Amino acid sequence: MGGIIKSDKIKKIITAVCKLVLIIFLLATLNRIFMPKYIFENQDGRITREYYPNAKYTDVVFAGPSTTLSAVNPLVLWDDEGISSYVRANTSQTMWISYYMIEDAIKCHKPELVCLDVTFIKYNDNFVEEPSTRKALDGMRMSSSKIRCVLASMGPDEKIADYIYPLFRFHSRWKELTLDDFKYAWYLKPVTVAGYIVDNEVDPAETDTLIYSRGADDRIGPKNMDYLDRIIRLCNDNDIQIMLFKTPAFSDNWSDELDQQIESKAEEYGIKYINFDTLNDDIGLDYSHDTPDKGSHLNDSGATKFSRYLAGFIRQNYSVTDRREDNRFVKHWEKLKK
Amino acid sequence: MSFISIEFAAFVTATLAIYYIVPSKIRWIVLLAASYSFYALYDLQNLFYIIITTITVYLGAYLIEKIAKRQNDYIAANKDSLTKEDKKNIKASSKSKQRFILWICVLFNFGILLAVKYFNPYITSVHNLSVAYINMFRLNLLHNDDFFPFKNFIMPLGISFYTFQSIGYLIDIFYGKYEGEKNLFRFALYVSFFPQIIQGPISRFGELSKELYKGAPFDFINIKSGFYRVMWGLFKKLIVADRLGGYISATMSMKENYKGIYILLALLFYSLELYGDFSGGIDVAIGVAEMFGIKLTENFQRPFFSKSISEYWQRWHITLGTWFKDYIFFPLSVNKYMVKLGKMLRERGMTYCAKKLPIYIPMLAVWLVTGMWHGSTGRFVAWGLCNFVFIVLGTEFEPISHKIVTAAGLEENSFIVRSYRVCKTFILMSFLRIFDISHDTKAAFDGVRYAFEDWGLFSWDNVYTDLLLPKEDLIVVIVAAVIMLVFSLIQRKGSIRDRVFALPATAQWLILSLLIVAVSVFGYYGMGYDAASFIYGNI
Numbered sequence: 001m002g003g004i005i006k007s008d009k010i011k012k013i014i015t016a017v018c019k020l021v022l023i024i025f026l027l028a029t030l031n032r033i034f035m036p037k038y039i040f041e042n043q044d045g046r047i048t049r050e051y052y053p054n055a056k057y058t059d060v061v062f063a064g065p066s067t068t069l070s071a072v073n074p075l076v077l078w079d080d081e082g083i084s085s086y087v088r089a090n091t092s093q094t095m096w097i098s099y100y101m102i103e104d105a106i107k108c109h110k111p112e113l114v115c116l117d118v119t120f121i122k123y124n125d126n127f128v129e130e131p132s133t134r135k136a137l138d139g140m141r142m143s144s145s146k147i148r149c150v151l152a153s154m155g156p157d158e159k160i161a162d163y164i165y166p167l168f169r170f171h172s173r174w175k176e177l178t179l180d181d182f183k184y185a186w187y188l189k190p191v192t193v194a195g196y197i198v199d200n201e202v203d204p205a206e207t208d209t210l211i212y213s214r215g216a217d218d219r220i221g222p223k224n225m226d227y228l229d230r231i232i233r234l235c236n237d238n239d240i241q242i243m244l245f246k247t248p249a250f251s252d253n254w255s256d257e258l259d260q261q262i263e264s265k266a267e268e269y270g271i272k273y274i275n276f277d278t279l280n281d282d283i284g285l286d287y288s289h290d291t292p293d294k295g296s297h298l299n300d301s302g303a304t305k306f307s308r309y310l311a312g313f314i315r316q317n318y319s320v321t322d323r324r325e326d327n328r329f330v331k332h333w334e335k336l337k338k
Numbered sequence: 339m340s341f342i343s344i345e346f347a348a349f350v351t352a353t354l355a356i357y358y359i360v361p362s363k364i365r366w367i368v369l370l371a372a373s374y375s376f377y378a379l380y381d382l383q384n385l386f387y388i389i390i391t392t393i394t395v396y397l398g399a400y401l402i403e404k405i406a407k408r409q410n411d412y413i414a415a416n417k418d419s420l421t422k423e424d425k426k427n428i429k430a431s432s433k434s435k436q437r438f439i440l441w442i443c444v445l446f447n448f449g450i451l452l453a454v455k456y457f458n459p460y461i462t463s464v465h466n467l468s469v470a471y472i473n474m475f476r477l478n479l480l481h482n483d484d485f486f487p488f489k490n491f492i493m494p495l496g497i498s499f500y501t502f503q504s505i506g507y508l509i510d511i512f513y514g515k516y517e518g519e520k521n522l523f524r525f526a527l528y529v530s531f532f533p534q535i536i537q538g539p540i541s542r543f544g545e546l547s548k549e550l551y552k553g554a555p556f557d558f559i560n561i562k563s564g565f566y567r568v569m570w571g572l573f574k575k576l577i578v579a580d581r582l583g584g585y586i587s588a589t590m591s592m593k594e595n596y597k598g599i600y601i602l603l604a605l606l607f608y609s610l611e612l613y614g615d616f617s618g619g620i621d622v623a624i625g626v627a628e629m630f631g632i633k634l635t636e637n638f639q640r641p642f643f644s645k646s647i648s649e650y651w652q653r654w655h656i657t658l659g660t661w662f663k664d665y666i667f668f669p670l671s672v673n674k675y676m677v678k679l680g681k682m683l684r685e686r687g688m689t690y691c692a693k694k695l696p697i698y699i700p701m702l703a704v705w706l707v708t709g710m711w712h713g714s715t716g717r718f719v720a721w722g723l724c725n726f727v728f729i730v731l732g733t734e735f736e737p738i739s740h741k742i743v744t745a746a747g748l749e750e751n752s753f754i755v756r757s758y759r760v761c762k763t764f765i766l767m768s769f770l771r772i773f774d775i776s777h778d779t780k781a782a783f784d785g786v787r788y789a790f791e792d793w794g795l796f797s798w799d800n801v802y803t804d805l806l807l808p809k810e811d812l813i814v815v816i817v818a819a820v821i822m823l824v825f826s827l828i829q830r831k832g833s834i835r836d837r838v839f840a841l842p843a844t845a846q847w848l849i850l851s852l853l854i855v856a857v858s859v860f861g862y863y864g865m866g867y868d869a870a871s872f873i874y875g876n877i
Binding site for chain 1 (some may be wrong): 860
């Protein structure tokens with residue numbers, strides 16, 4: 001009698017667990033269907049998600065905004081110097097998002113070097129751009145880093161629940177769902193090469209002289225500065241080398257004042273800061289060919305030139321393992337090339 | 339914290355967990371703590387008002403009962419020496435004291451309600467003038483914001499609902515319907531029970547107290563059943579009601595350009611919106627209470643299938659209707675002046691008037707108060723009066739209507755006649771709602787006039803674009819509204835949830851999954867949508 005009651009209880013528990021699993025699966029599938037897939041456009045929305053399968057092959061992490069993702073081609077770094085890297089960059093990626101991207105990366109696989117593009121530090125502390133934040137964070141795995149990143153990045157109308165369960169944000173896409181949304185709900189083919197997105201457009205810059213035109217009194221906001229500090233300390237605490245840099249761009253939206261503040265911060269910690277705008281001639285950039293948008297970003301040709309220079313620079317100045325003799329890495333990069 | 343939020347879901351889940359963990363004797367304390375926390379989370383200032391109402395009504399009831407007890411004790415102790423006349427005098431004197439306390443409490447609490455509801459703009463003006471006066475004399479004695487503590491009243495959440503519920507309790511105590519609650523904190527729970535605080539239902543102490551303090555044991559069926567009810571409420575609120583708001587406001591704000599069918603559609607949609615919003619909110623309230631093993635009074639009974647306006651009001655916001663009936667209509671209709679009026683008319687041979695007027699006068703008072711309860715502006719009074727006029731006309735013309743039906747060779751209970759009456763009631767009620775969606779009485783009458791102009795100029799394209807109801811949303815809302823109404827029809831034959839629970843487990847889960855998917859996907863919520871507020875939550 002007791003045995004029957006016990007088996008009934010077990011049966012009930014198993015049924016309840018099965019139902020719960022089914023409900024969770026249903027809700028997860030719904031979520032996957034409704035989340036934007038970024039297959040054919042806004043492909044930078046895939047960079048964060050695609051990092052995780054690449055994490056264990058990442059010795060160098062690049063973090064920064066769109067200038068980074070258009071300028072650093074990890075394939076060139078691999079081919080030239082055997083540097084295995086990943087670009088954890090996104091459109092309008094703020095310093096705080098970069099901080100949490102690096103923290104998340106360290107939790108997955110400790111890199112040897114972190115290269116932080118500081119271009120976005122010029123924007124004020126209140127900068128919020130929901131679509132960009134979503135593209136950067138929706139693909140991030142759930143962790144305390146993600147939660148803190150969301151809290152640091154959310155606009156006043158946003159809710160943390162929308163990031164924890166993105167269906168709350170994207171449910172209104174029911175009007176625009178396509179077959180692809182169902183087809184790619186659970187499996188998405190990679191669209192980036194270690195975070196790099198090829199752009200072959202050419203839209204030349206309108207002048208041939210670059211003069212920064214931001215005001216002389218161009219103070220970095222306390223929140224930006226705080227996160228810059230935190231990124232450096234995070235790397236120091238984890239014995240990771242760090243390089244601060246500004247990617248080359250033919251944009252006047254920068255100032256010497258900004259350079260000075262970042263330089264003094266770098267000096268404070270004994271690390272390097274390089275504004276690659278000053279090395280345009282050495283890199284060989286030609287803004288009549290190497291930009292898709294009048295100089296704001298680099299196109300594939302510009303990225304190849306810059307990445308080649310960057311590979312040499314990293315090899316000369318930092319201790320990063322050359323993985324070209326490591327079969328595991330060779331296979332990984334061969335796969336990425338395909 | 340809104341009813342329609344993840345925060346509320348988390349709040350209810352946490353409260354449920356604590357509620358069922360603690361011993362049943364103290365479960366009501368968990369509910370009280372949760373109710374006050376919920377209320378404070380909305381706005382801390384709210385607590386001040388609800389505490390004042392709780393304490394004054396509790397004290398009022400206590401004093402009324404004390405007077406009654408003292409009177410009874412005195413009569414019992416002196417029953418041999420007191421004559422019948424003495425006893426009558428003592429009772430009259432006690433009743434007069436009790437009535438005095440009742441009126442003090444009623445006036446005080448309705449005074450607060452009136453002040454926050456109707457005089458807010460005046461109080462703000464007094465505040466601004468006073469500040470200007472002080473500044474003129476450069477007296478910087480007080481900070482502007484602190485100067486007048488009651489400036490800029492934020493209307494306390496659900497104040498109409500809990501005031502009515504509390505005053506109902508006090509009147510019942512006055513009439514000796516039941517024994518008053520001795521424990522102030524238990525009474526505080528009756529006033530503040532969080533699922534019903536926003537928009538009712540307005541419960542009676544006799545019913546709700548039994549449910550609140552019993553500390554129901556955990557039963558999974560309550561959780562399951564409550565959850566279904568909550569999801570159904572969200573279906574009505576988020577899929578139907580909130581989707582229609584944009585079209586209604588756009589049409590009414592541009593009614594000079596969008597006349598005829600556009601306005602008729604706005605009226606039809608508003609009826610659906612209001613029903614979805616209000617009954618959906620009530621479903622959430624009843625569903626949440628059910629999870630705690632507490633049964634709340636139903637507030638709707640398929641109002642859209644009423645065959646007359648008076649029947650409609652017996653099925654719509656039932657708890658408010660019965661409150662008015664019990665505490666205004668009945669006391670007024672048996673009032674000595676009404677009795678005298680009836681008698682006087684009968685003596686003068688006006689038998690028909692003697693029969694009808696003592697009913698219609700209290701009814702008029704009820705409708706004036708109902709109008710004022712719904713809003714502080716003249717259009718709501720006009721709305722109440724129109725309801726009164728339609729009900730009187732309906733009652734007076736009922737015999738003629740019967741004659742017409744009979745002359746046409748139809749049965750009163752036939753499908754055609756019933757359908758006709760249901761449609762007529764729905765159309766009339768929808769038209770009356772124009773007072774709700776117009777900014778003043780003149781605009782409401784303009785709206786009625788415009789509804790019959792320019793019928794030929796209607797184009798669906800304008801509905802989809804200028805009037806903010808895209809085609810896809812229109813399809814969703816039609817399908818959801820049909821489901822809502824069909825379910826109402828099925829409900830006539832008993833609880834739908836009972837039928838669902840009688841189905842095999844797989845079918846039950848399938849239905850629940852469909853409901854969850856429908857609400858999650860087609861619900862009008864999230865960034866860019868305002869699904870937070872309920873229309874009746876602002877009353």
